[in-house]
Amino acid sequence: MNTGEFGWRSSAWQKLVVIILVTALFIALELVVHYGFGIDIIYTHFFYPLLILAAFWYQRRAVYLGVFLAGAHITVEYLQNAAIEPGVLVRAMMFIAVAYILGYLFELLERRYADYHSYLTGYTDRGADSGRHLETGEEGAGAAVHPRDLQRLIGNLQSKNPDVRYKAAEALGALKNPRAVEPLAALLADEESGVRWKAAEALGQMGRAAVExxxxxxxDPNVDVRWMAAVALGDIGDPRAIDPLLKALEDEDTYVRSRAAMALGRIGEPARDALIAALRSEKENVRWGAALALGSIGGESTIEALIRTLDDASPHVRHRVIGALDEIGSPAIPYLIRGFNACTPTSCQSIAEAFGGIGRPAVEPLTRALRDGRWEVRAGAAASLGEIGDPTGVDALIESLDDERPEVAAAARNALKQMKKL
Incomplete structure (x- = not known):
């Protein structure tokens, strides 16, 4: 739709003639007011109806008229007073600003009108032909959709209206037609964050066809495209994405790395071995991401690998490993207790912190561990009960104050102090 359809149905040259004549009229009126009546302020209001008309017809191009009027205003003032006061410059700048702002608003209004008209009439075309509207909610609907409807939806992804792009992406996601994959992938770079997110969600619904x-x-150079692609790959859960997502754990952006890790966690079991291997990477960010992903996967081999990583040189990685073990929860408890047998001071503290995250489910196993034959386990259990802070462990800790090993007694004492029971 062109400007003539939105505004008056007049030709381009007729509009130009009107603008020129009205401009000449207002300039003449300005001169009469200036030289005939000596009024030097109110005349500027004469130009604003002209700017409104120009903005209605020409949108932001009306700024050219604003510049012309500003120049004319300054020139007349200089010819009359041989000087230019600050107020004159302010009024001149107002011409330019008003022309641009009004032009932008009219342009926005025209786009919205045009796109919604196209969007609404597009969905009624098929209804007129077949007696029903396009159905997008049925599984596998994309295979049977009319080509004209599909092409219209794909075309709407290029609309200037973000609402239309959003709705088109939503509908294409429901259709799951492979022809929409490439256009939706391009929409990941949309200027509107809501549209980008809907495109990622739609691609996640597409399945295997969207993986490549x-x-x-x-x-992609755009950080939003990268992390949204990672989210969509997690929704799909195809093992073909494992290696690219592992590579994305090296991304310079923290958010991209975390979304890639979460996507690997959603892929699950097929990604386990690669993620366990990634815990030994030389790159801290990769180890961090692998730990985050493994927390969603769980399992014996995962828990054992995470416990081995509790003495990682990076506090950032250790903290993430503790979080992963907390996420796994109760299944990790016996492995963590056994971990006290051969832990370093760093990993012992990390195990205790992990128990602190697991909380109440670990209290009973830890109180039993206070009677273990190995003092390292008893000391670790006491420290862990202090991290948890549950009062049901107090009696067992008080008994441990008399432990034969000073290390255990000291750990119990510190735990009780931590719980404010001493």
């Missing part, structure tokens, strides 16, 4: 373009998007 999404993995390519993991290396």
């Amino acid at each position: 373009p999404l993995t390519e998007s993991l290396s």
Whole structure:
């Protein structure tokens, strides 16, 4: 739709003639007011109806008229007074600003009108032909959708209206037609964050057909494209994305790395071995991401690998490993207790912190561990009960104050102090 359809149905040259004549009229009126009546302020209001008309017809191009009027205003003032006062410059700048702002608003209004008209009439075309509207909610609907409807939806992804792009992406996601994959992948770079998110969600609904373009998007220069691609790959859960997502754990952006890790966690079991291997990476960010992902996967081999990583040189990684063990929860308890047998001071403290995150479910196993034959386990259990802070462990800790090993007694004493029971 052109400007003439939105505004008056007049030709371009007729509009130009009107603008020129009205401009000449207002300039003449300005001169009459200036030289005939000596009024030097109120005349500027004469130009604003002209700017409104120009903005209505020409949108932001009306700023050219604003510049012309500003120049004319300054020139007349200089010819009359041989000087230019600050107020004159302010009024001149107002011409330019008003022309641009009004033009932008009219342009926005025209786009919204045009896009919604196209969007609404597009969905009624098929209804007129077949007696029903396009259905997008049924499983596998994309295979049977009319080509014209599909192409219209894909075309709407290029709309200037973000609401139309959003709705088109939503509908295409429900259709799950592979032809929409590439256009939706391009929409990951949309200027509107809501549209980008809906495109990622739609691609996640597409399944295997979207894996290749999404993995390519993991290396896009735009950070939003990268993390949204990672989210969509997690929704799909295809093992083909494992290696590209592992590579994305090295991304310079923290958010991209975390979304890639979460996507690997959603892929689950197929990614386990690669993630356990990644815990030994030389790159701290990769180890951190692997720990985050493994917390969602769990399992014996995962828990054992995470416990081995509790003495990682990086506090950042250790903290993430503790979080992963907390997420796994109760299944990790016996492995953590056994971990006290051969832990370093750093990993012993990390195990205790992990128990602190697991909380109440660990209290009973830890109180039993206070009677273990190995003093390292008893000391670790006492420290862990202090981290948890549950009062049901107090009696067992008081008994441990008389432990034959000073290390255990000291740990119990510190735990009780931590719980404010001493």
